[in-house]
Amino acid sequence: MASADELDRREREILRALVQDYIHTGEPVASQPLLSRHELEWSPATVRSVMADLEALGFLEKPHASSGRIPTERGYRLFVDTMLKVRPPSVADRDRIERLAQAAPDVSSLIEGTADLLHSLSHHAGVVTTPRPQADPVRQLEFVRLRENRVLVVFVSEAGIVTNKLVQLEFAMEPAELERAAAYLNEKLHARADAAELAALRAAILTDMRADQSALHDLLQKALVLAEQSFAGTGVEKVVMEGESSFLDAPEFSDVQKARALLRGFAEKDRILRVLDRVLTAQEVQIFIGAESEFATVPDVSVVAAPYGRGDRVLGTLAVVGPTRMNYARVIPLVDLTARQISRALAALSEGG
Template structure:
């Protein structure tokens, strides 16, 4: 539905004032802050039209009005002016996102940074990528017990204990490790498993069995490593008045954090779109709360989208601040994880 310039200006002024102080905005206040030369009576008529169209509502406790999720949507899509002025300071605060740390540490740092800068909850879906390895090593612990060490290209290390039917000698373990590293380093373990089926027939059967078991265990280890989604700053939402005063909303929100399924589905859905995505109120279907919004963006590894990150906060959030925080964090995380 198209709004004329006067209605757009008044809606923008109302949303910005409500985001700033959380109080219903009256006609007299709008006449002062909108910059329009309109009488309070004219403004009341425009507000009545906006309310009839579903963009604002009137709380029963006040004559002022507040934006609805539909009003926020119009504001975000057509009226918002994003603040890019503090990008340099944001980047300087995000030095923790560097490629010298293990991947899981970088992911955790990103979630903490999103939370710290937005003052809400930061979430990062861990990368969904093929389990590529750089090196494999076998260490004999005792008879028929072998420690499998898998090193990923980004430096992450995963360990798995292999219980074997054969007591392999140190020389055999070195031979098996050398064979896998020489022929398959840098490939996805799923691809290695397929190629092993046809390439190991000429090797000793004992080593063939060991290497197949190692590749399967390595694939499982890398897929199981870390949480699917890292969350930081959930308790920040307890400081938001409209949330902390509603126990039903709080309970629903923390159920979402605890179970994570809906959150993962939302982040996964966001990964199919490019750029910053904004879900207001119950728009996402997966976070069905009118007083909550989610701002997300995808991030990449070596040019390929592998995950999503974002900020979860109240619908009454300063979108002009949160959007660049999410956007810049996604870019910095992409740089930190690429190799």
């Protein structure tokens, strides 16, 4: 199969025009409409011949024998890599992104608001991962006494992410005991601030506490049990999503079985994390087209993603997930600007905290 570098100017121009039309209409493109919408310098017969050649080379395909042609994943990849002209976000879009970054009162609100904003601006699914535990360790915790020996554990990460966990104890702890236990654990957290990995941090703290408990009173033994239950199962990266159902408006997903398979893909959070974790080592926007994303068992899905962080530390990923015929020229700069603004907002929230 010929490489993209072997396409001549005529083939590239016709491919570019066809991809643009298909992104805009969602309908297979025939030669005559292509000529009517673009200032191509070739005859209808020549355009038809070139389209047939592009199909033979794997850049186009015909979904039905009597229809026009649509881009393949290979055609989209060539278009995005060599033909796409991105345009800066509009003033209105830029203002909305900046308002979110400036107005979010805390990190959790910022993450949730970002997913919603990406969906609203792109009309596709907005996806944001919470900061990775290994990059954003717990730095403070509090205990809130509830009824029937239950305790609400409140974790605050270095970036300011607040998470809660309900712990059921087999013994009662008074509010004063919980306060002293929290003070003791927070002292250990601060002393172990060099342990970036949550698992290492948890292990070090529990080891210290077991060493201490033989010399201290009953409160520490209770605190040790409380700490073990509090840390168990913590440190899980989460995914915040908005707008998954937007795919149902795309004609490519009018087939019920295909739509169901896609929605199952959104429900598999581990699969989404595997896709987005591939972006963590990147310094810029990454585009995964179709099967490249491994997002779902169905084709016609693309992911435009970028890392966000604080300073030199990458914390997580944000993305727009949509049909392969998404408007890349608009989505790519939106994702890029959002990632940069969210990173600035995280730095400001950290300094403010």
